[in-house]
Each structure stands twice: as C-alpha cells, then as structure tokens.
Amino acid sequence: MNGLMKWVKDGNKEQAVTEVKRLMDRGETAEHIITQYIEPAMDSLSNKCTAENFNLLEVMLSGRAVMSVMQTLFPPGTEPAPTKGLVVIATLEGDVHDIGKNILKTILTINGYHVIDCGKDCPIEQLIDTVKKEKPFAIGVSGLISSVVPLVKKIKPLLQENKLPNIKVCAGGAALKQASKELLNVDFLAENAFAGQSYLDAVWTREQT
Numbered sequence: 001m002n003g004l005m006k007w008v009k010d011g012n013k014e015q016a017v018t019e020v021k022r023l024m025d026r027g028e029t030a031e032h033i034i035t036q037y038i039e040p041a042m043d044s045l046s047n048k049c050t051a052e053n054f055n056l057l058e059v060m061l062s063g064r065a066v067m068s069v070m071q072t073l074f075p076p077g078t079e080p081a082p083t084k085g086l087v088v089i090a091t092l093e094g095d096v097h098d099i100g101k102n103i104l105k106t107i108l109t110i111n112g113y114h115v116i117d118c119g120k121d122c123p124i125e126q127l128i129d130t131v132k133k134e135k136p137f138a139i140g141v142s143g144l145i146s147s148v149v150p151l152v153k154k155i156k157p158l159l160q161e162n163k164l165p166n167i168k169v170c171a172g173g174a175a176l177k178q179a180s181k182e183l184l185n186v187d188f189l190a191e192n193a194f195a196g197q198s199y200l201d202a203v204w205t206r207e208q209t
C-alpha cells in the first residue's frame with residue numbers, strides 16, 4: 001500500500017495532505033490520485049463497515065482525510081464561474097454515504113458546471129421537486145447501499161410523468177456500479193467521477209449544437 005493510501009486508511013489527514021502535495025509536485029494528476037489512491041484506500045475499509053465489525057470512528061477519520069486531500073487538490077474559492085449547464089446531484093433516501101458525491105460535485109464544479117446538491121439521504125420526491133423547479137440538463141445520482149437501487153430505477157419514470165423526458169440520468173458509486181445501466185434504468189453508469197464528467201461534457205456539447 002503506497003503512502004497516500006496508508007495515510008487515508010489510517011485517517012491521518014496531516015500526513016495525507018503532505019503526501020498529496022508531494023504527489024502533485026511529482027506531476028501526478030488529480031484523476032490519478034483520486035482513482036488510484038483514494039478510491040482503493042476507502043474500498044479497503046469495507047470490512048470496517050459490516051454489521052459485525054462496524055467501526056464508525058475509524059471510517060469517519062478516513063473520510064475526513066479524503067476531504068482534506070480534496071481541499072489540497074482543489075483549494076476552496078478557486079472554482080471558475082459556471083460556463084456549462086446545471087446538474088442536480090443527490091444520494092437517495094436510506095443512503096448516508098456522501099464522500100463520492102462530494103468528489104463528483106467538486107469535479108463538475110471545477111469543470112464549469114453549475115451544481116445543485118440535494119445532499120445525502122434525499123427523498124426521491126425532493127430530488128424530483130428540485131429538478132422540476134431548476135430544470136437541469138442532467139441528474140447525477142450516487143449510490144453506495146444496494147437498497148437504493150429500486151429508487152434509482154424510479155427516476156426516469158418520474159421524469160416522464162412530469163414531462164421532463166430529456167433530462168439525462170447519470171449514476172455512480174460502489175453499489176450502483178455493480179448493476180448495469182439497463183437494470184438501473186439510467187442513461188449512463190459511471191466508473192468514477194471523471195467518466196461521469198466526460199459523459200456530461202459529451203451531452204452538453206451535443207445539446208449546444
């Protein structure tokens with residue numbers, strides 16, 4: 001396990017920040033740091049998140065280290081003014097995991113999207129109400145707990161019902177990635193936040209021409 005993965009896993013945010021600065025100086029990209037170090041480090045904590053072996057403190061400290069790494073990669077206040085479309089993102093009801101969603105928000109924001117974040121544990125009615133009011137060109141739904149799969153499946157029919165059939169639905173997160181886009185009834189299933197951004201870039205560009 002390399003330095004950054006170890007410090008994130010250990011929940012040592014000071015060392016994680018020192019290490020990420022070293023990696024940035026060496027020219028490693030944010031995409032590489034997030035997908036090759038952060039995601040596997042958090043994945044390796046799976047066994048601390050079971051009913052028998054739940055260690056809330058350790059996992060939360062690692063989550064805090066990830067957020068410090070993100071603030072080092074993308075210092076707050078340096079986001080550009082939005083030049084692209086509006087995306088509404090959420091983690092649905094029953095799911096309190098929001099680290100991945102927050103990373104997605106940062107990646108989309110620094111790439112020029114306007115992002116409205118409905119937060120975690122978000123009732124599907126609240127998501128749809130926000131979409132009806134704000135009219136985004138896409139929705140990003142993050143799911144880490146399998147129980148949200150039936151909710152994700154409902155998004156497209158609810159958009160149809162509300163006469164918003166053209167809004168794209170993009171899904172991501174550990175639990176959803178184990179399914180398929182057909183099963184989830186979404187337009188795109190992203191391997192990571194960067195793949196999601198590329199998909200949204202393609203849709204946004206197409207919609208502008």
Ligand code: B12
Binds near residue numbers: 047095170
């Ligand atoms: C951290 C964590 C927690 C933290 C969450 C803190 C927080 N603020 O998020 C805490 C301790 C609170 C927690 C609690 C629980 N957890 Co938990 N948790 C995890 C853990 C270890 C890491 C998740 C994570 O943050 N990964 C890092 C991020 C960066 O990865 P990511 O979310 O996949 O995001 C990346 C991409 O996927 C992408 N992405 C994510 N979403 C989206 C959306 C779109 C649109 C796009 C484009 C991209 C995208 O962007 C990110 C960067 O590329 C996972 C293990 C795992 N393998 O995932 C278990 C895990 C998700 N938890 C699990 C469980 C069971 C629980 C609990 C029920 C445990 C319990 N006994 O109470 C509770 C309660 C959960 C609830 N009701 O929601 C299970 C879920 C099993 C399942 N499939 O249903 C897992 C898989 C662990 C396991 N046992 O295997 N957990």
